[in-house]
Amino acid sequence: MASVPVPAAKRRKFHHKSRWGCAPCKKRRIKCDEKKPVCSNCFQRSVECSFKGLQPASKCQELSTVASANFPRAIALGLPAQLSDPGGLPRFCRRNTQDSELYYHFRVCTAAAFTKPGSPSLKKLFREDIPKLSASFPFLGHGLLSVAYIHLASMSQQETSEKLLTESAYHVNQALPGYLESIKNITAENSSALFGFAMFVVLISFANSSEEAGVLLQRAKDQPYKPEEAHSLSAAAARVAHCIQNIFGIFWRCQQWISSGPLSPAIRRYIPPALNGDLLEWIRVEDKRLMALSRLWEDDPTVTLAHSYALSASLTCLRDTFAMVTQLIVLPPPKNDEENEVGTRRHDLTEIHRELSAGRLDDYPSVFTWYIRLSPDFIGLMEEGNAYAMAVLAHYAIILDRACSDRWWACRLPQHFVSIAEFILGEDRRGWIEWPLMVVTDLDHTRG
Structure with a gap:
């Protein structure tokens, strides 16, 4: 009698675990597609979906009591x-x-x-x-x-x-x-x-x-x-x-x-201090570098007109945010031995970042002006992991790091944004984010 072959064990199909899905989906133990502001499961069942960005469902608990000790x-x-x-x-x-x-x-x-x-x-x-x-x-x-x-x-x-x-x-x-x-x-x-x-x-x-x-x-x-x-x-x-x-x-x-x-x-806004020659020069140098980013997608024939417009609009917003934040930064008085060195460092992006990071910014909401003006199309490109959108995000991390890296609530986001872009772009396109990689370091900052 011929032996019947034993069927091979079925391999479980890989799926993305929705660790960050909404609370109702987590409670029902079903996969959440994490669509915002309401996931598909909650929409179909007409139930109230947790706001995305508020709470990772992996941390939901019916009751949380941690011993005081x-x-x-x-x-x-x-x-x-x-x-x-x-x-x-x-x-x-x-x-x-x-x-x-x-x-x-x-x-x-x-x-x-x-x-x-x-x-x-x-x-x-x-x-x-x-x-x-x-x-x-x-x-x-x-x-x-x-x-x-x-x-x-x-x-x-x-x-x-x-x-x-x-x-x-x-x-x-x-x-x-x-x-x-x-x-x-x-x-x-x-x-x-x-x-x-x-x-x-x-x-x-x-x-x-x-x-x-x-x-x-x-x-x-x-x-x-x-x-x-x-x-x-x-x-x-x-x-x-x-x-x-x-x-x-x-x-x-x-x-x-x-x-x-x-x-x-x-919500109080601050009047920019008078611009000195160094700040004006730094704004010009950084804006020139930012403006060059547009060539990445403008030279790519596969980029649609709608996507090109969304990317260019986001870059325009980023340039405006860079210039605004730089104007609002109050620089510390230079030390005697530094006064003669500023001119030689004027075009060095690393030194510009270091000098501006040492300044004081009272108007923190100005840093988030870029986010406020982003179009739904660009945010959609970010969600999809579009390479050009990731390059723009990595350059935004520069201004976020400069203004907020010493704030505890920044939660290392600048470093993570640059690392996300580096991971998605890969080695071949790493040169797109050379500037962010150079100035947004992955060192621990002292939180304010």
Whole structure:
């Protein structure tokens, strides 16, 4: 009798694990396509989809309680007695958790990290006004705690940091229902709370996108190129753009209320200082280098007219942002032995970056002007991992690194953006991002 051949074991087809899918899909244990602002599964079932960029679903938990002993307690010690609220524990703080300590950590440490010397209005905004506003709008309080946990995580060891980020994710999930309900009807009373939470969402998105990019880049290190990993990396970069555009979607709808409310210091713009010869020369040198990027796609006959227009428009916005931020930077006075050296370094891109990075920028929102003006077509190219869009993103990382690399909330995004572009472009096109690779270093920065 002839033996019947045993069928070969079926290999499980590889699929991209939607680690960063929405909360409803994760709860149902189904793959999320991560479409924004509503994934296909949630759209078909008519359920409320988690906002993309707010919260990686891998961190969703029904209840998150981390023992207090796992946290560094030194930060919470010695808090001023006058910060104690007479009403007791805020209702968005869970009992028997670290929430109350993190609430005061925000008001003392995180608030100080947001503010700048000589800005008493900003100090009061984060230390007093936002906590006071959160008493009436718990979703803002949960956002406050989420950012406080992220801030503490940025100063902690990896094991503790992961637990802190899990706590941060818990509070985002608690905030979303109230936020989504309130945003349906924006009024003068809730506009400041909604805008405040949207600001927190941007910081949370920075942390989540950076964490995801870091994990994927580490996984891709010394491994062959995988299209699915490239797509995940480009999607993480595009998520930040979606998030920043969302906050300004709220701002334009209630600009008058915000401008006259407690959050007005957060949108205050600054008058550029008088430009000296060095700044004018640096703007000219960098703009010339940026302008040359357009030849990459203009010389490629396969690029469609629509894509060429989107890429060129994004580059124009980037050039404007570079010039604006440079004008707003206040340079430190030169040392005696440096005054005669500036002229010889005037055309060196590395030295220009070093000099401008040492300056002071009070108008941080100016750095994100590029994001605000991006078209949906360009963001779509970013999500797809388009090589030319990645080259533009890598050059944006220069200005982000220059202005924000010493800020804890930047979360190493400049370095990750350049690494994402390098991974997607490959060795053959590495020369496209020579400038970002040269000046955006992968060294740890001291967080402010």
